[in-house]
Amino acid sequence: MKEYKAWEQEKKLIPVMIKKYCQGKHRQKDLCPECQELLDYALFRLEKCPFKVDKKFCSFCKIHCYKPDMQVKIKEVMKYAGPRMLFSHPVFAIKHVGQMLSYKRKLKKEGKKHA
Ligand SMILES: [Zn+2]
Structure with missing residues (x-):
């Protein structure tokens, strides 16, 4: 199931990131x-994600459908665990960051169009 790759990767990545955060913090x-x-919630949201089949989307878009308090928490986790993932899971992390950046760029572009 090639289409589900990003989504499946994320399903593996989220527990690793949250665990890292909990251990450190x-x-x-x-x-x-x-x-x-938070992990249960994140996996639940991931399961429900409407963008599951679109591999261009990653955690960044899903964050926006989180409840506000969970949104704050998952952002903390990503801020903390993100840079640390580079050491333990380099390929994983680089791919993920790349996806995030291109999504951010896309958001910026779209924002400009509306402005
Ligand atoms: Zn904890």
């Missing part, structure tokens, strides 16, 4: 209840 070996809740 909350000093937990396994996920603390708060981070577990």
Whole structure:
């Protein structure tokens, strides 16, 4: 299922990122209840994502359909774990960052069109 690649990658990436964040920030070996809740929520949203088949979209777009409090938390996780992913999962992270940047650029372009 080639079309699902980005989505499937993300499904693997999110638990890794949240775990990294929890280990670093909350000093937990396994996920603390708060981070577990965030992970459950993130995976639930991912499952429901309407852009599942469109590999151009990544976590960045999905963040926008998160509840506000979860949105804040997942952004924290990405800010914290994102740069650290470069060391443990270089290929993963570079791909992911590339997708994020192109999505951001696209948003900027579209924003300009409307402005
Ligand atoms: Zn935690």
